[in-house]
Amino acid sequence: MAQVEVEARRVIAARPEEVYAALADYREVHPRLLPEEFTDYEVREGGQGAGTVIFLRLHATRKRVRECVLEISEPEERTLVETDRDSTLVTTWTITPDGGDDRCVARVRTVWEGSGGIGGFFERLFAPRVLKGVYERLLENLAAEAERGSPTAG
Template sequence: MAQVEATTERIITADAETVFDALADYTGTRGKLLPEHFSEYEVREGGDGEGTLVHWKLQATSKRVRDCLLEVSEPTDGQLVEKDRNSSMVTTWTVTPAGEGKSKAVVSTVWNGAGGIGGFFERTFAPKGLARIHDTFLANLAAEVEG
């Protein structure tokens, strides 16, 4: 099985602390920002960064739905890591300052892909599809915090 990765980033006109706080707010802001690819969003434990347990379904394609149960940790300042209990998928959100009143938000998701021809197609197309979903989320995040 080969590892599959999808990474995208965006410069947001808001300070890094504001952006990170919005990302870490699973009980409030986070659910409002999810694109239409997400459903059944539910915070099961915690709700603010480290220690949060959140559930959602991610419909990456018309045929592929992932049932995700994510444990959230904050290994370093400005970083959230979401580890899916139901798969090998790990998403890392990193927010850093990017000049006066700006920040850079980077989201990277990795997982163990399938083998064979199915794995080839997954490695080829899944990162682009997930990057589009992440781009939409980051645009929603920017709209939320840039006001």
């Protein structure tokens, strides 16, 4: 089995702390950011940053649906880590300043141990492309949310 990795990033015209606060709000804002590939979203514990537990289904393809119970931690400033209780899937969100107080870079990176055999070959080939597109739409939604609420956004 080989590790599969997906990463996407976007520059957002809003203050890093505002973008991070939006992303860490798993009860109100986070569900609005999710593209249609995510369904059955449910906050099971908490709702704000570390200590939150969420459930969701990710529809990677018409036939492939992955159920996730994600535990949220905050190991560093402006970093959220979502760890699936039932698999090796780990998603890390980082928000970093980008040349001033009113811009930042939002990054999302997911890694997991892929399947073996021919199925694993196709997983490593196609899953990163599909998931990157999903993440790009999610980051677009995050940018729209943060820029709409930011007093520094033009």
